[in-house]
Amino acid sequence: MxxxxxxxxxxxxxxxxxxxxxxxxxxxxxxxxxxxxxxxxxxxxxxxxxxxxxxxxxxxxxxxxxxxxxxxxxxxxxxxxxxxxxxxxxxxxxxxxxxxxxxxxxxxxxxxxxxxxxxxxxxxDERLCRDDCAGLCPQCGDDRNVGKCDCDTEVTDHRWAALDGLVLDD
Ligand SMILES: [Zn+2]
Ligand SMILES: [Zn+2]
Known part of the structure; x- marks a missing residue:
């Protein structure tokens, strides 16, 4: 029907x-x-x-x-x-x-x-609030657009940045 x-x-x-x-x-x-x-x-x-x-x-x-x-x-x-x-x-x-x-x-x-x-x-379509949105801290969950937390997430950051670059390329 x-x-x-x-x-x-x-x-x-x-x-x-x-x-x-x-x-x-x-x-x-x-x-x-x-x-x-x-x-x-x-x-x-x-x-x-x-x-x-x-x-x-x-x-x-x-x-x-x-x-x-x-x-x-x-x-x-x-x-x-x-x-x-x-x-x-x-x-x-x-x-x-x-x-x-x-x-x-x-x-x-x-x-x-x-x-x-x-x-x-x-x-x-997935959306970003802005192209360079800093996202949430994977450790404490703070919004990194608002302020920087004290977590040590340097290594994680780079890995995510590379992945995001790949996604944005298409
Ligand atoms: Zn955002
Ligand atoms: Zn944090």
Missing amino acids: EAAPKRELRINAVELLRQPGAVRSVEVTVPGGDLDVDHEALAGVIGVALELEALNDGIVVRGGIEAPWERPCRRCLKNLKGLARADIDEIYQVDILDEDAFPIVDGQLDLAPMARQVALLELD
């Missing part, structure tokens, strides 16, 4: 496909549940703003997704909030010619699975 409220993101593609060049806009805000996005970092409704343009062999979908998030800093655990934005540039096809294309099934183009993928990717 399919949950009901995703209808706003399910578009009748038949008419669009009859008129190559035709454009249609879709702008909705939906709760995470409508996209099957059950993510602890999601802190509000997800905004989807897309333009659908009909081609001869499919429909191009361009625009963006916005998702408000709230999660702790990866190093110091301070609570952070923000709005994640991601661009979308995808294609939907009846006959999948492009291997990255999303399917048009029974004349319907369903934006929800695509929006879900993008939103989850954004929400999975």
Whole structure:
């Protein structure tokens, strides 16, 4: 059984496909549940703003997704909030010619699975309160952004710094 409220993101593609060049806009805000996005970092409704343009062999979908998030800093655990934005540039096809294309099934183009993928990717992003966040002391737990504790953690520090460097490189 399919949950009901995703209808706003399910578009009748038949008419669009009859008129190559035709454009249609879709702008909705939906709760995470409508996209099957059950993510602890999601802190509000997800905004989807897309333009659908009909081609001869499919429909191009361009625009963006916005998702408000709230999660702790990866190093110091301070609570952070923000709005994640991601661009979308995808294609939907009846006959999948492009291997990255999303399917048009029974004349319907369903934006929800695509929006879900993008939103989850954004929400999975780990965050830092600032690039050089000093984090918590592994021994006493003090926030090193606030002050320096007396713990001797030099060796540990270097090891973590190297690991953080690797993570940040990607
Ligand atoms: Zn931090
Ligand atoms: Zn300490």
